Amino acid sequence: MSTSAPVALITGANKGIGLALVDHLANAGWTVYLGSRDPARGQAARDSLSQADNVHVLPLDITDPGSIAAAVAQLQADGATLDVLVNNAAVIVDDGTPATATLDNLRATYEVNLFGQVAITQALLPLLRAGTLKRIVNVSSDLGSLSLHGDPGYRYHAVNVLGYCSSKTALNAFTVLLAKELRNEGFAVNVVNPGYTATDLNGHTGPGSVEQAAATVAHVAMSELGTGGYYTEGGRLAW
Template sequence: MKTVLITGANKSIGLETARQLLQQGYYVYLGCRDLQKGQQAVGQLQSEGLDQVEPIEIDADQTESIKAARRLLGGKTKVLDVLINNAGIAGSFPQTALATDGTVFKQVFETNFFGVIAVTQAFMNLLKQSPEPRIVNVTSGLGSLTLQDDPAWKYYQVKPAAYVASKAALNAYTIVLAYDLRDTPFKVNAVDPGYTATDFNNHSGPGTVPDAAARVVKAALLGSDGPTGQFFSDDNAPETGVSPW
């Protein structure tokens, strides 16, 4: 049975991603900052007959939490097939380039960028034990520098400075990570789940959580002939599914 660790998975897109991967036969480690909330989410999934799941306490902002999660997971499995870096924050609003305090930038980057790096590096040795390891970095269409510079883009006016910068940085890291792992079985990709109705945006998005999660799952399930180092976005590129960086 293949295994997957999903960060920020106790609700919304992360939880639905767990549900869909459980339905695909994966064993899911449900990463969450609050273990009690993780246990509640696991209980919800188990009530649906999806029982190959357990919570893992992990806070991507805290080095010791990541190390503890790695030790715990290492005691449960010697192989991790998929890592989905889903945990992310928007930061306080409004966010402008000139008026947003540097502490907001640091806070958002800590989770959306540095946290992803720390989690990825911590679990890399378990991923390397998989014959077909997959890393999925959940990003945002707002992180596309090409589109952010295009006045014709439908979201051109949406520019939360710290969030945009953090996701652009995450995209850059994804490119470099995929390059570093290019001669291995790894597939490393960034996925924009789309503008989805979640707590993250006060349910203002038009997309549904199941559709958003399906985009993440698709990247997690890529076969050996699948692409790596891509920025998938059905929202920004409905014809090709691949967004410009």
Template sequence: MTSAQRTVLISGANKGIGLETARQLAAEGYRVYVGTRDLANGQAAIESLHLPDADLRAIQLDVTDAASVAAAAAQIDAEVGQLDVLINNAGIAIDLAPPSQVGLDKMRQTYDVNVYGPITLTQAMLPLLRKAQTRVVVNLSSELGSTTLHGYPDFAYYGVNLAAYNMSKAALNMYTVLLAKELRDEGFHINAINPGYTATDLNNHQGTRSVQQAAAVVVKYATLDKSGPNGGFYTDGGAMPW
């Protein structure tokens, strides 16, 4: 470990894209905090990576619990003193209802994790991000949150008309733009990332992309230098329409 080692926090990182992102960043020498609601699960996930020389640390983190978020920020502050990269990866898809049938209880649950969670976590981590030089925030979004793409019948996922999930990702995209505008002059790089339709628990492993492919996109935008983009929506093919 050196003073130059960069530190990253990933929410929802005990499995899927989050865990693979942790593996790839740890392999590049990052100090990685693996955010997980259950600390034992987080530790087991780290052990499953078989990277004994990597600096991987499980940290209890429930993005819907303000006390948990505050405790995580205090722990990172005490142990490292700053945060270079925040990856808002935690997300849920719990309702398959179309707009005319979606229940408000499911909408609220979805927004609690997919929208309010990233906002709560980002705000709590801003003081630590400001202490670092890198100042990168990556928000895990989805092409399903693209208002523009949903307007085209030839969009590959035009038929995936899920109100709660799709709307939550559109809201996260807007938060990304607004926050990037606000913090641009402070040297932040804040972007929304579409990892693609990836085989994870979120879709019962029906996705067509591997977690390795998805995480590579996240890592690309988590490791930006000062010339990197800010306030955009990207996938591995480049910029995406909002």
């Protein structure tokens, strides 16, 4: 692939915030790989875009080592380097409180929300090292903030589900530690809270639109913000 435009890969991008982010970056002239576990759904998502010429569907299941290897091989075959990786894929698995959550559900949540993020990031580091911008953006949540959970005045203080909240806290930790490790290589590794958004993940109960959320994520992906930050719309969050 020969292109002067920045190249981004977005996981979990066939719907919701991920697809809105693909649309945002594509309309800004970026080349975008749309990661989707189901290639048919990925293609349908691409077909729905107003600017699809620079969007490429990439079959990718971040919990499957074989799928990750095949995705990397496809990128290499395309001659692609990566400027930005956006780890957007996430799940909520029938979550319970710390006193009631089952270990099976915790494992299923962490498989996507942490282990899959680590696996795809590690696999793509060579392509990111060969890129120009060297940015990794992990899509987290304010529900991953320990500082906010410790504040009785936090607007979502009543949300006390163990799997999702703690997996996002773990993703935040991965972000901080990876930022520290890659700092001297010129990487910017940051985490972003897209806000409570109407998506399939929460049964479309969130008040925010996917376009608003995508704009928040895009700001972190497209801007020079340094490394090791926890961003939200209009500012930063406490860890």
